[in-house]
Amino acid sequence: MxxxxxxxxxxxxxxxxxxxxxxxxxxxxxxxxxxxxxxxxxxxxxxxxxxxxxxxxxxxxxxxxxxxxxxxxxxxxxxxxxxxxxxxxxxxxxxxxxxxxxxxxxxxxxxxxxxxxxxxxxxxxxxxxxxxxxxxxxxxxxxxxxxxxxxxxxxxxxxxxxxxxxxxxxxxxxxxxxxxxxxxxxxxxxxxxxxxxxxxxxxxxxxxxxxxKENKYKRQIKQFQKEEARIDALIDKAIRDAIAASNKKAGATPSKSAEFTLTAEAKELASKFTLNKGKLPWPVEKGYVSTYYGKQPHPIVKSATIQSNGVRITTEKGSKARAVFEGTVLAVQVMSGNKKAVLIQHGNYISVYKNLENVVVNTGDKVQTKEVIGTIFTDKITDKTILGFVLSDNTKTENPTNWIYKM
Structure with missing residues (x-):
């Protein structure tokens, strides 16, 4: 017992x-x-x-x-x-x-x-x-x-x-x-x-x-969306022009689908980029996503709809934008208010960094992962520092939250 x-x-x-x-x-x-x-x-x-x-x-x-x-x-x-x-x-x-x-x-x-x-x-x-x-x-x-x-x-x-x-x-x-x-x-x-x-x-x-004053704010949102659509159209054109120029240089037959004709080296880079899906670093050192990808009701004025081809990341004043992966600078675009956008090619993928006050890279430069490409613009009225980040496969936009680590 x-x-x-x-x-x-x-x-x-x-x-x-x-x-x-x-x-x-x-x-x-x-x-x-x-x-x-x-x-x-x-x-x-x-x-x-x-x-x-x-x-x-x-x-x-x-x-x-x-x-x-x-x-x-x-x-x-x-x-x-x-x-x-x-x-x-x-x-x-x-x-x-x-x-x-x-x-x-x-x-x-x-x-x-x-x-x-x-x-x-x-x-x-x-x-x-x-x-x-x-x-x-x-x-x-x-x-x-x-x-x-x-x-x-x-x-x-x-x-x-x-x-x-x-x-x-x-x-x-x-x-x-x-x-x-x-x-x-x-x-x-x-x-x-x-x-x-x-x-x-x-x-x-x-x-x-x-x-x-809902109608007034709806007009503000509409105006902002119009400006965003204009910038997105300019970026889309820059990508299509770059694809056409790249394919012409490679001696490829023009195609309606607007896709890069990749070299063996570019295919390898695209493959490495794909393998890092969900693991890519943030395009800023610190920050949070204030606007997500896709069509969605405005977070405040629910009767208004917004369309976002990428994400908007709110960060600190003076923050730097950095490349999410190694690649080649495809273009540096100058937007309204002298703000700039940088497009980086990673094989058939392109990462876009919008709303930059100044940039430290030029078209054709090779960049490495996390390399600084410019300083993000701070709005003098709202005192906000927001980076617009877009990711696309050729001309088709992707949801960045699927690619960036814990976004």
Whole structure:
């Protein structure tokens, strides 16, 4: 019966230790996620700091506020998930403490019984008599060995009690730390929720402003879309002209499909580019996607529709645009307001970097992955620094989020 009980306690202890190890690993992942969300939120808040609002900035301000709320809600979710996981750890930790207390009590009881029995037969005479009363030398030797083993076992029991006491104290201290962390997380969660509520009220006020002058803002959006379409048409023409010139140089027969006739070297580069799908670096060192690819309702004025052939990435003032892959500069286009666009060829793929204030590359230059190609323009009215990034396979645009790492 005693053997079965010890076997059961051993299995229970093993299950608890495995559970704690698994829970710890899971919470480490959640903690890393929460820390990253905190960094993101600090960065977004610094990037979208509250400047003095002007009427022409309302849509931009609302877009900023919407993204700030989104990042803060992501942080709250991360805190909640980690807090829940911490609850599981605290529960399992408490179970292990209870188990260790029971083990320690059992060890102390066994040790006390042993000391009591030892005390009853402690006199030197009784030990000598125990040895002398042996029937023969072999029995005497066995009795002597037994006495040595008994003394050794008693010493080992004492050391085990000491070790178990230390382990128990460590568990108790760990539990206290986890409970303290839990309180900090709850406090942070409460603070973030308060800020979200404040930002949502601010968002409601701005939305009511937009609602009052919806037609005016729709005209602004339409004008912006018209300008974007004009720039996209210029870039499309530049790509088609480059394809025609490249194919003519290669002696290829003109085709209606407007595709590059690739050399063996260009095919290899295109193959390498394709293999890096989903792993390409961002065209900026830091930033976030403020407009995604494709046809979509405007994030603020829902009755308006926007068409984006690429993505718009909001970044810091003075940020540099960088090549997402090695290739050759296909063209440097000058747009309205002296803003520039750089087109880089990667076999049959072309990456386009729009809204540059100045560039440091020329047509025909070879560039490497992450090489700086220019400084991104900062709008003096909105104070925003936004890079337009387009990716195409020959003349057909691709969704950059499928190609850029974690975009």
């Amino acid at each position: 005693q053997f079965k009980l010890k076997h059961f306690l051993f299995i229970l202890s093993l299950i608890l230790s495995v559970n704690i190890s698994a829970q710890k690993t899971k919470r480490q992942v959640l903690e890393a996620r929460r820390v990253q969300n905190q960094k993101d939120q600090i960065y977004i808040n610094a990037l979208l700091s509250n400047t003095k609002r002007k009427e022409q900035n309302v849509l931009s301000d609302l877009s900023d506020l919407k993204y700030k709320i989104k990042t803060r809600e992501s942080l709250i979710t991360a805190i909640t998930n980690e807090s829940n996981e911490l609850d599981n750890e605290i529960y399992i930790n408490q179970l292990e403490i209870n188990q260790n207390k029971r083990d320690l009590e059992a060890l102390k009881k066994d040790y006390a019984d042993m000391i009591y029995k030892s005390y009853k037969s402690k006199s030197q005479n009784s030990r000598i008599m125990f040895l002398l009363s042996s029937e023969n030398f072999l029995q005497g030797y066995k009795r002597f060995q037994y006495m040595k083993q008994y003394t050794s076992f008693r010493k080992k029991q004492g050391e085990e009690i000491q070790q178990k006491t230390i382990e128990l104290q460590v568990l108790v201290d760990t539990l206290k730390l986890k409970k303290d962390l839990k309180q900090k997380l709850l406090s942070q969660e409460k603070k973030e929720k308060t800020l979200v509520e404040k930002e949502k009220k601010e968002q409601e006020n701005l939305l009511s402003e937009v609602k009052k």
